[in-house]
Amino acid sequence: MGLTCSTGPQHSRRDGDGVRAGAARSRATATRTAETGRTSPIKSAKSLFGESSGSMVCLDDSTSQYIIPRESLRIGRTIGSGSFGMVAEGWLHGTKVAVKIIDCHSPENVLDQEEAVEAFVKEARMYCSLRHPNIVLAMGIVLQPSLVMIVTEYLERGTLREILTGSKTSYPFVPVRVNWALDAARGMAYLHSLSPPILHRDLKTNNLLIDRGYTLKICDFGLSRFMLAESVMTCVGTVQFAAPEVLRQEAYGSAADVFSMGGILWELFTRTRIFKGVAQVEVYRNVINGQMPAIPDSCPPQYAKCIRGCWQMDPAQRPTFEDLIPVLESVADSNEQSGGFSRLLGFRSANE
Template sequence: MPLPPSHRDLEINPEDLTFGQRIGMGSFGEVYRGTWRGTNVAIKHFHDQNLSPVTIREFRDEVLIMSKLRHPNIVLFLGAVTQKNQLAIVTQYMTRGSLFRMLHRNKEVVLDPRRRLNMALDIAKGMEYLHNCKPVLVHRDLKSPNLLVDKDWTVKVCDFGLSRFKNNTYLTAATQNGSPAWMAPETLKGEPCDEKSDVFSFGVILYELVTGKEPWEELNPMQVVGVVGFSGRRMDLPTDLDPAVTNLIQSCWATNPKERPSFTQILATMNTWSELRPTAAVLEAQRAKAPQRNAAQ
C-alpha cells in the first residue's frame, strides 16, 4: 500500500527498524519500543489478520494526517512502513508512557497540583492546535491512554487512527470504534459530531486528573453508552474540588455541544489557575507514597 507520490519520503524500510519490548497493544495490533537510525522510537505494528480494507484506509489516513502535524504537544511522526503485511507507524518514543498508566496503574508516581495543571495545559494546547488546523482536525478518540508523557513530564496527544479533517459542518460518528467512557453523548448515539466532542472527552480527562479514578469504572462499555448517550447522566464530581475546576468540567460535559467551551476558552480559563488540586483522597494517597516522591520530581 504505497503512499501518494508526494509522501514517499515518509516511507521507512522495515529492515532499518529494530524491535524491542512490547509496550502496548490494542485491536489494531501492538506497540513496541524500538530503534531507527540510532534513535529510540515507538513502532505501532498492525496485525496481518486485521488488514481489512477499512483498516488499510484508516492506516493511510493516520499517516497522512500525522505527517502534517508539528506541535510540542503532538507526538512527532517519523515515518511509516507501507509494505504489504508489514504496516507500521513510527513515532518518537515517550519515556514515561501513557497518562492513563501514570494515573491508574503506576502506584509510585506522585503528581503535585502544579504538575497536574501543566499536564492539563499541555493537552489543551495540543488540542487547540488540532482544532485550529485548516480544515479543523477532530481527534474523535481523545482519552488518557492516547496521551503520552516524555521524560520532562510534557504530555503529547497521539493516536490519530479515528481522526478526521472536518471538511463540512459535522462529521458522521462511528460508535463501534473509540472508548465509550471518554466519548460525548452525540458520538455514543451515532449522531453527527464536531470538535466539541473532543471537548467533552477533555472534561473526562480533567476528571481523571483530579479524582485519580478511571471514568465509569463500575460500568461496562455498553452500560456507558446507555447512561451517557441516552440517559444523560454524568459522573459525580467530589464536593471538595475547587469550584472553578468543577465549573470547567461541567461546561465541557454540556449536553448541547454548542454550549461547551472551545480549547482556546479552556486555556484562557486554566491560565488563570496556579494549580490543579486533586481531591483530599488523592492527596492523602500521595502522602502515603512519600518515600517514592523524589522519583517523580
C-alpha cells in the first residue's frame, strides 16, 4: 500500500526564534551509530533499496522537480549512520554521491510512518533548494514506499571531528583551521538569513564535512526531527553542544545554534572532543550551570572572545553568526601577518 504525501501545512525546520523544544524519547535499543557504537535493527542500504522499486507518494510541482528516478541511482556500501538514519555511498550518472536514508518502517523512528514520510519529503525539498558554498549540495530526492532519501554531494575527507582527532588525515597547514571556523559561520549566517530562518538544531563537528579542497560544508540541518530514539540527543541536539535553554526544554531560537558554535570553535583550537570522558548527566549539569570547558591561555584574545560570546548563558547576549564573521576574519588576517597563530594552534607547516 502506497503512502500519500500531504500538501497541507507541516511543522517545518525553517522556524524563527521562539520554537518550543519537544521532549526527547529515550529507549534502550541495539543500534550501531557513529557516535554511540550501538547496533540497530536497521537493514543495510542495499537491502532497503532492494525491497521495492517504486513509490506511490503524491507529489506537488515544487517537489517533483527534485525527484531522482530510482533506476538512475546505484547504491554502494553503508558508510555511516546519524541521528536520523543511515548514510550510504552511491553513484548518480557516474558521479559518486552520498545518500541519506530514513526508513519509515523502522520501529526506532520517533515519528509514525506516514508523518515521517510527509515531513522528511518537505525537509528534503527545502534542503534541495539551498545554494551556498558552505552548505552540502543536495542534488535530489529518491522515494520508495516507506523510504525517503536525499542524494547529496560526496565529501571524501569526512567530518571535521574525524580530521581534528587525526583518524582521517594529518593536520593541514595553518590557515585552514581558522578558515574552517569562518566557513561554518558563513554557512550558518546564510541559513539564519533565510525567511523564515533555518535552524540547525544539531550543530557539531560531526555535522561539518570537509571537501577535497579543504572547504568546510554544513550538513544535516533540520534533520533532528527524524532522529532515532536511541541516539544520544537532547530534546533537539547533541548534549555536548546543546544550549542550556534547549536542555531545559525552554523556548529557543537561532541563538541556540550560536551556543553550539562555541563548542566547535573550542574543538578547532584544542583538537580535543568537548567534554571528553565526562558522563552525559555531568555534561548536562555543567551546561545548565554555565560550567563550560576552560579556554586555554594560549588562545588568541579575539578567538577566545568568540568562544566566550557563543557560550553566554543569556541567548540575547550571544553574537549572531554575522557578528562572528568579521572577528574571525581579523583572527585569520592577524595570523597571516604574524604566523603566530600557527604555533599556538599546533598546525604542521606545509613543509613538515
